[in-house]
Amino acid sequence: xxxxxQMEGPVTLSEEAFLTxxxxxxxxxxxxxxxxxxxxxxxxxxxxxxxxxxxxGSNKGFEATYRKETTSFxxxxxxxxxSDSAVYFCALISPSNTGKLIFGQGTTLQVxx
Amino acid sequence: KAGxxxxxxxxxxxxxxxxTLSCSxxxxxxxxxxxxxxxxxxxxxxxxxxxxxxRNKGNFPGRFSGRQFSNSRSEMNVSTLELGDSALYLxxxxxxxxxxxxxxxxxxxxxxxx
Numbered sequence: 001x002x003x004x005x006q007m008e009g010p011v012t013l014s015e016e017a018f019l020t021x022x023x024x025x026x027x028x029x030x031x032x033x034x035x036x037x038x039x040x041x042x043x044x045x046x047x048x049x050x051x052x053x054x055x056x057g058s059n060k061g062f063e064a065t066y067r068k069e070t071t072s073f074x075x076x077x078x079x080x081x082x083s084d085s086a087v088y089f090c091a092l093i094s095p096s097n098t099g100k101l102i103f104g105q106g107t108t109l110q111v112x113x
Numbered sequence: 114k115a116g117x118x119x120x121x122x123x124x125x126x127x128x129x130x131x132x133t134l135s136c137s138x139x140x141x142x143x144x145x146x147x148x149x150x151x152x153x154x155x156x157x158x159x160x161x162x163x164x165x166x167x168r169n170k171g172n173f174p175g176r177f178s179g180r181q182f183s184n185s186r187s188e189m190n191v192s193t194l195e196l197g198d199s200a201l202y203l204x205x206x207x208x209x210x211x212x213x214x215x216x217x218x219x220x221x222x223x224x225x226x227x
Binding site: 032034036042043044045046049089093097098099100101102103104105106 | 117119144146148155156158161163168169171203205207215216217218219220221
């Protein structure tokens with residue numbers, strides 16, 4: 001079945017460091033891919049998405065490119081801030097699996113001043 | 114536009130009781146999905162409703178059920194609560210369109226079973 005694998009955390013960075021969180025997926029067909037972020041005590045917020053191969057999603061300085069050849073959707077940010085500290089989830093949804101997001105296990109990011 | 118709202122935000126129940134959680138989607142959204150989030154299992158899909166019909170279901174026991182009303186509001190019910198049902202329950206709504214549309218999440222209901 002479909003699945004998403006994220007790099008294990010926690011990831012600890014200093015402010016202004018470069019961030020990469022790896023995400024790979026297994027899916028039949030052509031899923032849409034998402035990154036969601038969760039702050040303590042809150043629900044999930046959509047960070048960015050990509051719906052087809054080679055699409056780049058971007059938002060708030062974060063970027064991810066849909067790579068079908070490597071089945072990856074790695075999240076990057078050039079310069080992280082303390083306010084980026086949160087849990088990040090990679091997810092996919094397949095056309096054959098209506099309404100069902102499949103999530104990775106989440107990666108905790110801690111940014112220190 | 115108002116976001117997805119969930120009520121109540123917090124609930125404490127005891128084993129054997131039942132509970133009903135409510136979700137109001139973003140105006141105009143007709144699809145509502147429910148998820149359970151626990152530290153051990155992560156985020157797991159419960160079910161999805163569209164136009165009052167359950168279109169998809171995850172691998173949860175029959176104690177977990179849901180429904181959707183004509184105004185797209187949705188409820189989920191858990192009967193005969195177990196300690197392991199303690200979790201954050203999230204609902205998400207999607208705009209009309211394809212089955213892979215973006216889902217927008219509510220703040221969740223934190224259920225504690227004692």
